[in-house]
Amino acid sequence: MFKSKYLQRVFSECLRKNPGEDEFIQAVSEFMEAIDLIVDEDPDIERLGIIERLVEPERLIIFRVPWVDDAGRVRVNRGYRVQYNSAIGPYKGGTRFDPSVNQSIIKFLGFEQTFKNALTGLPLGGAKGGSDFDPAGKSEGEVMRFCQSYMAELFRHLGSNIDIPAGDLGAGAREVGFMFGYYRKIRNEFTGTFTGKGLSYGGSVLRPQATGFGLCYFAREMLSNLRGEDLKGKRVVISGSGNVGSNAAVKAKELGAIIVGMSDISGMIASEKGLDVEFVKELKDGRRLISEYPLYRTDVSFSADYRDLWKVQADIAFPCATQNEVKLEDAKNIVKSGVMMVCEGANMPCTAEAIDLFLEKQILFAPGKAANAGGVSTSGLEMSQNAQHISWSASEVDAKLREIMKNIYQNCYRTSVRVGHPGNLVIGANIAGFLKVYDAMKAQGII
Ligand code: NDP
Ligand code: 2IT
Numbered sequence: 001m002f003k004s005k006y007l008q009r010v011f012s013e014c015l016r017k018n019p020g021e022d023e024f025i026q027a028v029s030e031f032m033e034a035i036d037l038i039v040d041e042d043p044d045i046e047r048l049g050i051i052e053r054l055v056e057p058e059r060l061i062i063f064r065v066p067w068v069d070d071a072g073r074v075r076v077n078r079g080y081r082v083q084y085n086s087a088i089g090p091y092k093g094g095t096r097f098d099p100s101v102n103q104s105i106i107k108f109l110g111f112e113q114t115f116k117n118a119l120t121g122l123p124l125g126g127a128k129g130g131s132d133f134d135p136a137g138k139s140e141g142e143v144m145r146f147c148q149s150y151m152a153e154l155f156r157h158l159g160s161n162i163d164i165p166a167g168d169l170g171a172g173a174r175e176v177g178f179m180f181g182y183y184r185k186i187r188n189e190f191t192g193t194f195t196g197k198g199l200s201y202g203g204s205v206l207r208p209q210a211t212g213f214g215l216c217y218f219a220r221e222m223l224s225n226l227r228g229e230d231l232k233g234k235r236v237v238i239s240g241s242g243n244v245g246s247n248a249a250v251k252a253k254e255l256g257a258i259i260v261g262m263s264d265i266s267g268m269i270a271s272e273k274g275l276d277v278e279f280v281k282e283l284k285d286g287r288r289l290i291s292e293y294p295l296y297r298t299d300v301s302f303s304a305d306y307r308d309l310w311k312v313q314a315d316i317a318f319p320c321a322t323q324n325e326v327k328l329e330d331a332k333n334i335v336k337s338g339v340m341m342v343c344e345g346a347n348m349p350c351t352a353e354a355i356d357l358f359l360e361k362q363i364l365f366a367p368g369k370a371a372n373a374g375g376v377s378t379s380g381l382e383m384s385q386n387a388q389h390i391s392w393s394a395s396e397v398d399a400k401l402r403e404i405m406k407n408i409y410q411n412c413y414r415t416s417v418r419v420g421h422p423g424n425l426v427i428g429a430n431i432a433g434f435l436k437v438y439d440a441m442k443a444q445g446i447i
Contacts, residue, residue, distance in 0.1 A: 002036045006046045014055045021104035023323055027111050027348060028055055030355075030367075034430035037419045048446065050438055057110060059083040062103070063153040065131055067145045069138075079150050081129035083163055084110035087440035089123035090161050092376065092383075094168030094196075096130035097175065098322075105323070106130055109168075112347055113376070115433030116369040119408050122380035127163055129154065135170050147178035155183050160191040160386070166379050167196045169322060172243055173208065177201075192386025195379035204382035206397045207375075211345065212247025213398070214374015215318060216255055217405035218366060219343045225413060226364055226423055227340070232256030235314040237270075237339075239263045239306065240321030241284050244345045244372065248318050249277035261312040263321070266291035268309040271300045310334050320345030328353040335361050344368035355426060370412050370429040377404045 002008050011032055018024055032051075039045055065079040080103065083091040093113040096105070106128050114126025133146050157163055167176050173196065180194040180201070187193075190202075197203035206213070216231065223229050236257045238245045241264045249259045258274040266289035269275060276297055283292060294302045310317070310326070310333040317339045319326050323346065326334070331354035334342065341364040344350060348368060350358070358365045378401055385391050392400075415435075416428030 002032055004036050004039045007032050007036055007039055007051065010051045010055065013052070018104075018107075021107060023104045023108040023348070024111065026324075026352060027108040030352060030426065031111070031115070031430050031434070034427045035434050037421075037427065038431060044442060045438065048442060050441060053441065054085070054114075054437070055111075057082045057084045057107060058086060060103070060107070061154070061157055065133070065146065065149045065153070067142070067149045069142055077131045077133040077146065079129070079131045079153060080106040081154055081157060081163070081165075082106050082110035082127060083157070084126040084128070085114040085437060086125035087437050087444060088118055089125045090159075091127035091163035092117055092124040092166075092379065093127035093129070094166045094376075095171045095175070095179070096128070096168040097133045097135050097170035098130070099132050099134045100322075101130045101132045108323070109347055112369050114437060115430060116373045117376055118433040118436040119370055119411065119429060120373050120377040120380060120404060121407060122377060124376065124380055127165070128168070129165055130168065130171070135175070140174075143175065144178045147175055148182040151179050151182040152186070155186055158183065158193050160193045160383070164192070164379070164383060165194055166376070167243070169242065172196075173198060192383055195382040197382070202382075202386050204378060204385055204391070204397060205394045206401065207378045207382055208243065209247040209251070210378035210401055211244045211372050211375030212249070212320070213251045214377065214401055214405045215244070215248045215320075215343055215345045215371050216251040217374065217402050218371045218409055219252075219316065219318075219341065220255060221406050221409040222343070222364060222366055222425075223341060225409070230256070231316075233258070234316050235260045236316045236318060237261035237309055237312050237314040237337075238318045238320055238345075239268075239309055239325060239349070240319070240346060241280050241290055242320070244375070245318070245320035246277070246281040246284050248320055248345055249275075250281060252318075253277050257316070260314055261309045262290060263306040263309045264290040265306065267302055267304040268306050268312075269293050269300050269302050270309070270312045273299055275300070311337060313337050315340055317342045318345045319349035321349060322346055323348040324351050326350040326354045328357065330354065331357045334358075335363065339363060342366070343371040345372050347372065359424065359426070364423070365425065367426050367429050369433060370408050370425060373408055374401055374405055377401060
């Protein structure tokens with residue numbers, strides 16, 4: 001429990017008001033554990049009700065999304081957008097299409113996004129959206145009709161200075177294209193109201209790669225700063241081989257690492273010599289499964305249980321699939337496999353128990369809100385390009401992304417030192433993100 005009486009009170013109220021929202025409570029609890037170190041030093045935080053306001057989203061939109069499948073049947077999904085906090089900029093965050101999506105998951109993602117976006121140093125508030133729609137196994141026409149119906153309701157809440165969605169799990173370039181196209185049609189204007197757009201219609205070069213690339217830049221900075229080492233020759237395991245995982249694999253390999261294991265929902269593959277990550281990306285970009293990899297390549301082992309990934313001997317782990325995929329049992333396997341650093345590419349992929357074990361074993365650990373911020377940072381760069389009607393080259397965007405990830409790392413590290421927990425980036429990231437949002441909220445009155 002928290003040492004601050006104020007946090008104890010706000011947390012129990014939060015539990016009472018959000019029954020059954022386990023993921024949201026988990027995210028709030030990690031945040032509160034970190035700020036417990038500083039919250040009582042500044043009486044204004046309590047006087048101004050800052051934490052009570054932070055655990056309440058500014059707005060939560062829930063709506064019906066009806067669409068017609070290829071057989072002519074009417075289907076109904078539930079759509080969400082949480083406009084979590086706009087103290088430092090317009091609402092900004094991705095869109096998740098997955099059957100698991102519910103209010104708790106959307107709220108935890110919006111809460112995390114608020115502090116992540118603060119860490120980027122860009123003027124971006126926090127938001128998240130999505131639906132319990134499952135794109136897997138749907139035809140392109142079905143996905144398009146669903147995206148159009150989702151947009152037919154959500155459009156009224158969006159705008160290039162109001163709320164700017166992007167993709168996330170289950171929503172990639174194809175879905176962003178369908179949503180943006182419909183938004184543009186019904187608004188009758190062409191503005192940068194989405195990020196992750198295609199290059200031919202206002203997208204930024206490197207946005208598709210940015211989260212995975214940024215994760216590697218962050219990991220490299222952390223390894224160098226805390227251990228005096230680099231990624232060269234390090235054996236890396238990566239869960240999830242979607243947008244984040246596959247691009248992290250490509251960049252880590254380019255930086256000299258050997259990718260010894262990867263996974264998707266069909267299972268995991270491992271190879272001591274290193275996987276052909278470009279081929280994994282090709283398979284996944286073609287919406288195929290990692291279980292097909294052994295049909296085309298030798299020197300590889302396969303297990304239909306994706307959690308076996310964490311038993312592969314490695315130096316670094318990048319969990320890049322989904323929340324709470326790394327449970328205590330997986331964390332024990334990660335420790336046993338000799339891993340010295342875990343960087344979260346996904347949002348909250350490690351349970352609280354898993355993180356505690358890593359910290360106890362002195363494994364370097366980077367939380368998603370810092371390590372995976374490269375995606376939204378590049379979305380911020382896409383917004384700037386759209387607003388100025390220009391486009392930067394790949395090398396310009398890459399240079400800015402490297403700089404941003406380095407700054408995020410340094411900000412988190414310096415903060416961890418200042419509060420007496422050097423190298424604890426869970427503490428550093430949460431406090432550094434909080435202080436920026438707090439400062440903006442304090443200046444703008446009770447709203
Ligand atoms: P994608 O949908 O592109 O990819 C998700 C991948 O994870 C797929 O390969 C999927 O397998 C796999 N997967 C899902 N559940 C599991 C599981 N339990 N174990 C192993 N693999 C699994 O999503 P993204 O890469 O965009 O997102 C991944 C994570 O990163 C999410 O937490 C997201 O919120 C976070 N994130 C994404 C950002 C972005 O810019 N896209 C930015 C920052 C964070 P299959 O293909 O077989 O379905
Ligand atoms: O979780 C995330 O940071 C994202 N899905 C990216 C959000 C964005 O607006 O680019």
